[in-house]
Amino acid sequence: MSLRAFVPGHVTGFFSAHPHEDPTIAGSRGAGLALSDGVRVTVDLADETTILLNDQRGSMAAVKGVLDRLGVTARVEAETPLPVSAGFGVSGASALGTALATNAAMDGGYTENELVTVAHAAEVKAGTGLGDVVGQARGGIPIRLEPGAPPRGQFDGLPARSRVEYVTFGGLDTAAIIGGDTDQLSRAGEKALASLLERPTLDRFMTVSWTFAREAGLVTERVRSTVEDVHQNGGKASMAMLGETVFALDDGLSSAGYDPATCHIANGARIE
């Protein structure tokens, strides 16, 4: 029987890295936006594992890790309109969608927290993310107060919704960045989180995210000029962590003359 789950995309605006040898404890603090452009995952239990992303056979280490942790082999098809390796959490969404749909195909037995933990651990082990899975499970505008999988990971959120536009110029190597020296980045991330909690609004989120991107030293020239174009036009934009991607609220990019993809802030992951 073929079971499906939908997991929203997730752009992180700022974060601090909290590595740990136990991948359920490792994670990040920070904040981001869950997006209606996401990943639809279809799982069929099968004698051997096949993993497809937009009809292309691939490795998807986090997805493989989820199947291994659940002790099954399956055909997994992930489909998404999102650019891959560009800061939208496609890897985390595929892992979480695989966990949810596989549980349904196995006729249950796991709670949501357990499945989020399995997907988060597989994602951390794969080196492809630290906070996307838990943010995608929650939805909305997750503020990651404490790192890690539930119940350790703790959340708040911004009570807001918005249209979101984005353009992508290319990928960044997440594993190299979060596996490298993250001290400067994490100091900037902690400062951004404190500032957001002082004034928890969407405007403040965008402002502290852009300050973070510059302080963390991650801004490329194309990202900088695009964000500045949006700002000069009166809009709000920042950079998706970690990709060469600019996201903006409302019509920030289109009214500055860009041709962005459009989506909106979305609810959390769900079985379909």
Place this chain on the structure above:
Amino acid sequence: MSLRAFVPGHVTGFFSAHPHEDPTIAGSRGAGLALSDGVRVTVDLADETTILLNDQRGSMAAVKGVLDRLGVTARVEAETPLPVSAGFGVSGASALGTALATNAAMDGGYTENELVTVAHAAEVKAGTGLGDVVGQARGGIPIRLEPGAPPRGQFDGLPARSRVEYVTFGGLDTAAIIGGDTDQLSRAGEKALASLLERPTLDRFMTVSWTFAREAGLVTERVRSTVEDVHQNGGKASMAMLGETVFALDDGLSSAGYDPATCHIANGARIE
């Protein structure tokens, strides 16, 4: 400016009561279903407070409590297709929707956890519920592991979705039941929670909920005969806490010859 929020309905299948003099600590453990039939709340800041439920002027103590705690006066309009005082959390949904929409009308300043805490405390003070607000904020099939508002209240969830049908014969006096002797009820509720966590599926949820309703001594004759009709027809049904209401999965009530309202398991509360 007129701001709106949508909050899902919520039927509790089983619970244990955890009173406390601090209404942010008081709450319940248990589990329920967030429903796509919910309450849409519109808030306009105004010189004096007016509260309307489906165009009728009413008191709605929990809504008044939210406005008082936020220090504002406003015109609040709540609209819902759900029966009132029948176990669907209309009061909690109105309180939470008021908190979310009022924050937006005030141009923010509160996080989601803070607004959920305000609404939960107002609901507990009003005596109209112990766990609806936090369940409605989360959405899905919330399992309330620890009572109270965030960050004290802790959740898990069942990774499932379903169509839900319901019929209502009348109300029950929530304040009288949760304000009275809840020892027998709470013992039954703790047993139900332990059994659900042993096998966290929707089928188990329905089974332990019906056992709970009978052990808690809350089942009326009309509820009993309706649930038994659904069971004899091969369906899954139980009683909404606290109302003279039967809810069933899928087409459980309609295929047993009833004429129920129909909705589905829904995501959590959101600003619109």
